[in-house]
Every structure is written in C-alpha cells, then in structure tokens.
Amino acid sequence: MKTSGSGPLGPIPVRGPDPHGRLSGQRAAVLELLQQQDVPMTITEVAGEFGVHQNTAREHLEALAGRGLAVRAQQTGRSRGRPAWAYAAAVDNVEPDQRLRDYAGLATALAAHLSLTSNDPVPEAVQAGRVWGRELIGDAPIAAPRTSAAKARRRIVELLRDLGFDPVADQSARSVRLRRCPLLDAAKRYPQVVCQVHLGIVRGAMDVLGGSPERTAITPFAEPGACRLQLLTPQLPTRPTIVGVRGETC
Numbered sequence: 001m002k003t004s005g006s007g008p009l010g011p012i013p014v015r016g017p018d019p020h021g022r023l024s025g026q027r028a029a030v031l032e033l034l035q036q037q038d039v040p041m042t043i044t045e046v047a048g049e050f051g052v053h054q055n056t057a058r059e060h061l062e063a064l065a066g067r068g069l070a071v072r073a074q075q076t077g078r079s080r081g082r083p084a085w086a087y088a089a090a091v092d093n094v095e096p097d098q099r100l101r102d103y104a105g106l107a108t109a110l111a112a113h114l115s116l117t118s119n120d121p122v123p124e125a126v127q128a129g130r131v132w133g134r135e136l137i138g139d140a141p142i143a144a145p146r147t148s149a150a151k152a153r154r155r156i157v158e159l160l161r162d163l164g165f166d167p168v169a170d171q172s173a174r175s176v177r178l179r180r181c182p183l184l185d186a187a188k189r190y191p192q193v194v195c196q197v198h199l200g201i202v203r204g205a206m207d208v209l210g211g212s213p214e215r216t217a218i219t220p221f222a223e224p225g226a227c228r229l230q231l232l233t234p235q236l237p238t239r240p241t242i243v244g245v246r247g248e249t250c
Contacts, residue, residue: 009224010181011227026050030061033050041087046060061087111190122196125196125197129196133204150172153232155205156202160176202216203216215232
C-alpha cells in the first residue's frame with residue numbers, strides 16, 4: 001500500500017466482532033450514554049439517568065470496562081472520603097454496528113465474485129451498495145424522511161459513524177474524512193469493488209433522504225489515516241454553444 005512521510009495512506013481497521021458476543025440492550029444504552037458525554041460519569045450519575053440501582057449501573061460499567069469499551073479513573077477533589085470511580089467511553093475501541101457485522105462477510109464475498117467474473121465491476125459494485133444503503137436508512141432506529149440536502153448529508157455522516165467509518169466532516173458536511181474502514185483487508189485486495197460498494201451505500205442513502213447522489217465521489221487511501229468522501233462534488237459548468245457569423249456552432 002502507498003505510504004507517505006506521515007504514515008500509510010488510508011484509514012485504519014475497525015475492531016472485529018467481539019468474542020463475547022453482542023451487548024445487551026441496556027448495556028448498549030449505557031455505552032451510548034457514555035459516548036454522548038464530554039466528561040466521565042460516576043456510577044451514581046449513570047444509575048440516576050436510567051433509574052436503576054447503583055449495583056446494576058456498576059455491573060454494566062464494569063462489564064464495558066472489561067471489554068475495553070469504557071475506561072475508568074478515580075475522581076479527586078470533588079468531595080471528602082474515598083474518591084468515586086468515573087467512567088468514560090473508550091475513544092479508540094467502538095463496538096461495531098450489528099448491521100455492519102451482518103454485511104461484512106457478504107460484501108467481501110461479493111467483492112471477490114465481481115473481481116473474478118465481471119468485465120466492469122465498478123458499476124455493479126456501486127449498484128449493490130446502493131441497494132444496501134437504501135435498506136440501511138430504512139432499518140435505522142429513526143428513519144428520516146426526505147429532507148434538505150444539508151440535513152441529508154449530516155444524516156449520512158451519522159450513518160457512516162454507526163457503521164464504524166469514524167467520519168470527520170467539514171462544517172457543511174460536503175467533504176468527509178473516513179478514518180476507519182470496516183472492510184479494510186478486502187478493500188486492499190479489491191479496491192475497485194469494496195470502495196465503490198461504500199460509495200453506493202452513500203448514494204443509496206441519498207436516494208431515500210434527498211440530495212444529489214450522482215455528485216458524490218470517494219477517493220480510496222487518499223491521505224495518511226483516511227479515505228476522502230465528497231458528498232457534494234463541484235458541478236462542472238456546461239460548455240456554452242458559440243454561434244459563428246455564418247450560423248456555424250463551435
């Protein structure tokens with residue numbers, strides 16, 4: 001793979017399926033709560049948020065810490081007595097979305113199949129991803145209706161975050177750095193297919209949400225630590241027709 005002075009081009013992988021299986025619904029909710037906070041939370045605060053006993057909150061928090069999904073540290077200076085433990089979501093260890101787990105094996109198999117059998121795998125990969133993108137938006141907890149282009153772009157960034165791409169978007173959500181890749185190994189082997197499937201997912205989501213699906217583009221391994229996704233590429237101006245003196249066009 002290409003490299004630069006700042007390290008290898010392209011994203012880093014997403015952590016694979018957890019050997020201990022999926023999180024329970026309540027435990028996943030605790031993790032999501034931690035991920036939404038700017039500061040760590042104590043057991044008492046988490047228990048109060050969910051209306052559960054402190055022992056129950058402690059059990060969930062300790063389980064998340066044991067799986068590397070949360071980190072804990074003792075707070076100091078807040079009150080007298082023994083410092084309380086506070087918990088925060090682990091920044092570099094995000095539980096993969098279950099939808100991605102269901103998809104990863106099929107996407108890898110599709111990439112291998114198209115690479116071997118298709119004379120032009122790129123459009124087929126985009127179309128396959130497009131179908132998947134429509135389904136992902138339809139299966140989302142809150143399926144957003146068609147909306148403005150700007151809101152659609154932001155919703156797509158949220159979807160990519162759910163799928164493990166760790167996106168960082170500019171203020172308008174037109175340009176997005178994808179810092180992780182859920183199918184990095186397959187993307188290295190079949191970049192023309194896997195990366196175009198990802199582009200298709202974005203276009204399929206736009207089909208549902210609104211926006212300009214055909215004005216999207218992806219640059220695989222564009223820079224150290226990321227691929228680059230454009231959610232609104234510049235629209236090329238139409239070449240004007242110039243009529244000559246004799247009525248000839250040029």
